[in-house]
Amino acid sequence: MAYKKQGVYLPEFEHDNCGAGFICSLNGERTHDIIHEAIEILIKLEHRGAVSADGRTGDGAGILTDIPHKFFNKACKFKLPDSKEYGVGMVFLPKSINQYKYCIDILEDEIKSQNLEVLGWRDVPVKPQHQGEIAKKTEPKIKQIFVGKNGQELSELEFNAKIYAARKIAEHKIIHSRLKESDKFYIPSLSTTTLIYKGLLIPEDIRNYYTDLSDPDFITRLALVHQRFSTNTSPSWDLAQPFRFMCHNGEINTLRGNVSRMRAREELMQSDIFGDDIKRLFPVILEGKSDSASMDMVIEMLLMTGRSLPEVMMMMVPEAWEKDTTMPDNKKAFYEYNSCIMEPWDGPASVPFTDGNFIGALLDRNGLRPSRYTVTKTGYVVMSSEIGVLNIKPENVIRHGRLEPGKMFLVDMNAGKIIEDEEIKQNIVSKKPYRKWLNKHLLPLADVPYTGNKCPVEINTIDLRQRMFGYTMEDIDTIITPMCKTGKEAIGSMGTDTPVAVLSEKPQLLYNYFKQLFAQVTNPPLDGIREEIITDISLAIGEDRNIFNRSPEQCKKLKIQNPVISNDDLDKIRNISHPDFNAVEIPMLYDIKRGLNALERSLDEMVFKTAKAVDDGCNIIILTDRGADKANGPIPALLACSYVHHSLNKLQKRSKFGIVIESAEPREPHHFASLFGYGASAINPYMVNEIIRQKVREGSIAGIESEKAVQNFNKAIGKGILKIMNKIGISTLHSYRASQIFEILGLSSKFSDKYFPHTPTRIEGIGLYEVEREISKRHKKAFFGNEIADNLKLDVGGDYRWRRNGEKHMFNPTTVSKLQQAVRTNNTNSYEVYSRMINEQSESLMTLRGLFEFQNLDPIDIEKVEPWTEIVKRFKTGAMSYGSISKEAHENLAIAMNRIGGKSNSGEGGEDMNRFRKDLNGDSRSSAIKQVASGRFGVSSNYLTNAKEIQIKMAQGAKPGEGGQLPGEKVFPWIAEVRNSTPYVGLISPPPHHDIYSIEDLSQLIFDLKNANRDARINVKLVSEVGVGTIAAGVAKAKADVILISGYDGGTGASPLTSLKHAGLPWELGIAEAQQTLTLNNLRSRIVLECDGQLKTGRDVAIACLLGAEEFGFATAPLVASGCIMMRKCHLNTCPVGIATQDPELRKNFKGTPEHVINFMYFIAEELRQIMAQLGFRTVKEMIGQSQKINTKKATDNYKAAGLDLSAILYQPENYFDNPISNTKKQDHNLKGVLDFKIIQDAHPAIYRKAKMQLEYPITNTDRSVGAIISNELSKIYGDNGLPENTLQINFTGSAGQSFGAFATKGLVLKVVGNTNDYLGKGLSGAKIIIKKPSKADFRADENIIVGNVCFYGATKGEAYINGVAGERFCVRNSGITAVVEGVGDHGCEYMTGGRVVVIGKTGRNFAAGMSGGIAYVYDPDGKFRDGLCNMEMVELEVLDNIDQSDIRTLLEGHSNYTKSEKAEELLGNWEESLKHFVKVIPTDYKKALERLAREQQLITA
């Protein structure tokens, strides 16, 4: 049972990820061994699961099999009909006898009312000792029910439909029964074909717990297995997988939208099978279930529509068809048709599925989960998240494959054969004339003729209307203008230090109360720029129809390519005359004189009018705020849109129309994203259009036509929306729409329950009354306050740059100068003035912590408080890369922190090796914390070896869910050197870590890094958002040592402006949620909790500590102490004080000294000591998590802040003090069994005496990160130099586990005869890696997969020879290795910045996306590569010159030599001919940079 909502913890934000697999017999042979093999798969995947604090309770595991008829005939005391003539249900029941009976009665009743027969019940024997303590608490009573046809003639579909209806209705009845233990009632499976045994167990306990599974008569053709890794330790029995038709590895990001739209569809559902009963099946998706469970329930329903399981899967998880130029047209048409019926269930997902007749698996369009399969000569198909889980002899293998993005793998159990993706899909897509239907019915907006109408004329002047809608000059200059000019969103830097909307005295637009959610850890953010082929922002508007029908009418929709539409486009929709479409306009206006009442009434009227219009046959509703004037105030578009959307949903009319917004309000990407997120289908920002036209006319937007400028703006918004979707891992606007992926900060739950239901709001805040006040404030200002000549037409703004009359900023002229004065003169008085100003400012409503005050004082003598020198050991400076700030500033922080025993952070840009040695004066410039971010710049064995702490940056406060980019002109030679890249070649940090798509991946990276440096703590950096507590719990189970929770307001070198403000939350909420969730699950003791994000004073630190933090990071403030004057120009390389610049002239202006930083830390610590003395704490340790010492301040004067309720932040869970509330012990990283230790013992002569050696070992998939510990030992001794080449060769046989050869350093040769899993050669640091097909295997190497996904991620040096095909993202972010491979999946050489890659087999799509350096040679005999598989955004294709030719030849000879590759030998054997087919891929910038470097070299030598 999940924990209840409490404090700032909300249970709906739990996530799960997992290991999954299946095994089946192609010959249809039923055996008992399959069960054991299947469970063996799970056991070998155990490192992908998680265990709770009790050490025994798994997050859930299970197995799905055929119904074992023979076994049941034996085990049942009653007579069973023939196989398939009866259904078996696995039933979880309450334990208390009366409630148990109650449930049984209801289920039996419903079965009978479907005119079926209950054949009998069977107690499922279990051994309760084989489960953990936590599992035991919620263990249900488990029985099996057998259901017969009751003498009826029923087809399989009919029989199953009746069983389904009975189960569904019984479920609803019991859920609504208010039975105390109703949540214990659950039916894992009830079917005529399949049966599921599952529970809150670890894999090996499944067969121990369920003794049935050990009965030799229990035989099956297939077994689907799954084990779960939930981020939270409150998993429950019913959420263990598999579900009835599928299991799922990954996460459905769009769940909320999918669920709400599924509910809307129910109103239209009609079915002959169910007749009137259908209404009793609703809701199809039960509330409060996991994403996977919900998906399963929809699959189940769709199967009842007569669609086959593969077709249902194609409909719910479509391929990325939108931009695929190579896809057959009938398939494209199928997908397009189905997109009119159902939006994609989008998210990283590998979905094994089965209905007993088909078993298969499907991978989502991004291909973010690994799925490998093997087909054997003995007739078995084994599929799982990893290869090597079963011991299959190489000579028994017919084929090794992997599931490719968007592709399906299917076995027809009855026919006993594998059906290839193309064959299945062609079969399905050619069943109906989808293209013909689309041509006839789907109407592209572009095909509707323009009306030629004049744009509506407003009576009031544009200036006045701008004021009414709250425009400022800053909006126009900083937000709108750059978008018009460049088609891109403007960039800014440093964090935001203005108050959150609810604390601001300036009237705020409603959008500002909504914070975008973003992906971290449990699912990856996406890269919509480099992986554009996966994305789509088109939408179709119109009414939905009965999902049971596959009729042509389903696609009567209006298709819009970019749903940010121009005035002309809107006019087309407004006046559309087409039999299928009918648009009605509904004003978003209210009588402003009458204030709140009028607003409330107008909103209700809008709903009423919409409902009426829909009843009258209208299917497009245009909500418009045109016509707002002196008497009529504008209703916030977001409020109107969401209210209409939700109300009509309740009225069961929502699926009959689309919403179009015509509003003057939206101007930033965030505004548009919010509107789409709450149900809009198209938006016309008419005021922005008007402003742009005016500015172009006046010449202040110069050099561009107004039409083009408007187009650019719309394009920029489209891109911005894409970026916001990508942050949470969603690829299509179709699924983003109405998904409400936001958290509200500062609106009351009364208000949000009514107008924004299902959006979390945790600290209360304003309601409709205050919203109305904000509107009328703007309205008054527009109409009454501004008629004095020479006043500015618009407010100047001041959000992004300080202005006297603008928004308040924490760092302002006075605080900056006081702080600098204090640290420069070591003047306590100045510091006190500074800290008083910051603390008071914040109390006067700038931050949440400002609303707190200390209570329960218990003063002690300050002498008794631990000295400042102890306290500062808990202090850190923030992660700022060398590259974003100058050498001087970077080293200054390091020296200062090393002197006082604190820690500085390298940031993601690597670090100069010279800094690892101490300076002559005893100072150290080495950053104690080395960061590992998605770009992996400079991350090598030696770099990691020299860390005291290694930080994995999952997200950054200023721009969570986004990547970064260092443009070529800023990659100076000295920066390139430490980043292992080429000078003047741009560098991209992708939004996701390509080796972390889920929690078990993070667990793997933590393991890798721990191997790379056993002495370093592993720190995982998260950003505060709702659900961060559950994520933290998952990260704790993934064995991180430190978890950092960052506030949203942290600094940055560059970020899109809207990200600075609208994503992430203040750390107060994040730290509190993490502390509450970790203590709730008794995981707190293993973790050190750290906090950062605009910590500026000792008081800030005290609050963070009382909320649960025990270490503290500072970034902006120490920079200010070093001389930063908050130019906010870090992204322009023009920092005049020499901090955020690489310009040698400007760097000379750097005046900071280590003393300045030390003084700052001293002042903070001393202020903290004073507070500690007041509160009665002698040490920081005593103070951690003592939130009872904080009080939320009495009523504040501000009408907005008055509604806030911060008590949830201070909440202490029940029995809070029973378990540790701060770090008390170390994580057990399970390194004992690592293969490297054995190798080190054997390899002494090589490691310590550099003697040449060869060693041999067997290897399996549980041997992970092999090579990392050896390399760590070598780096300790030899630094970056490693051993001489080829000193230690280690030969392995078998299937290597994940991260084989991670960070392997020079002198090592690691050879595997067999195959490997994902992340091969991650961060390779000089070693040679050889992966060879076993000589006994008789399949062709270039047609079979041999290594997994994401090989050589961030590799810097070394060589690799791969005798087979690699998965997705081969050599992603490679910056220097040379690799030969016989085929690659999609996104090969993505973000590569250096090195050489030779591909002598097939390549997937989107090769070379974001590739800025290095060279790839691709063998392309059929020209397909040239024809569209390569992403040409940044690269050129060239013919080979002589050097290229000899390079390729040398590499292929090496490949042939090391691996005996047939393909290499074939090519070499026919060299002249082979050469003709090689294409050289070289990035344009790289070429230019090489030329520039050559010129510079010439100058030097000349």
Added chain:
Amino acid sequence: MGNITGFKDYDRVDEKYEAVKERLDNYNEFTIALNEEDSRHQGSRCMDCGIPFCHSGCPLGNLIPDFNERVHKNEWKEALDMLHSTNNFPEFTGRLCPAPCEKSCVLGIIDGPVSIENIEKNIVERGFQEGWIVANPPKIRTDKTIAIVGSGPAGLAAAQQLNRAGHTITVFERDDAIGGLLRYGIPNFKLEKEIIDRRLSILEEEGIQFITNANVGVNYSLEKLNEFDAIVLCGGATLRRSLPTKGINAKGVEQAMDFLHSKRNPFLAVRLKAMLFLQKGKMLLL
């Protein structure tokens, strides 16, 4: 920001002075204005700081980065609007202000600060030249009357703002001409008196009434003053501060405030050979 490297590309350039021999025979202003291009370059030196210390250092809160940017972009009219939004008489401050903005300019940390005061003057002079600065009388009159006592810069600014809000304004000045210290305190070479007159005629056109030689409480009774709905006292700071030093009362030592105000002020009438000013610690030798 139009030119991100402006501060590196251009040095600070100040106005040059006319050759001494050119200015021997008058007491007029002797600066040579920068040409348009140079002015724009000076504007582009502004770094558009995240925290514009200039804007905070300016007692008026002038929107300095904003008008700098517009000057750089050649949008003089917009720059003028910016300037006028916080400053009624930039032509005075652009000549006379001690420019604390420039002292707080961030660029000043590493280089010559942006020549803000000069840019200000250029903007307003451009405004007059182009005829953009014209009377802007209120569209609606309230029925309120307001008396403003004193016609120095404070009185005039109060008069203009209140008049624009629609009230009916009368300004009282005890001297024989409007302007207070602007007229009788500041020498011509700093501020030619036509500059004041130019602005006064606009104020008059906007409907403000000026009464000179009206010394409230002396030759204009308080009772009469009380007939106004509101009174604004802008008496100024004409009290002199003496130097606490020996011999301050020696013969020939003249207090500046007395002198400037007296009929003997050379910039008003007579011409002297040489003179030493001691004022606010500043010394100016002619």
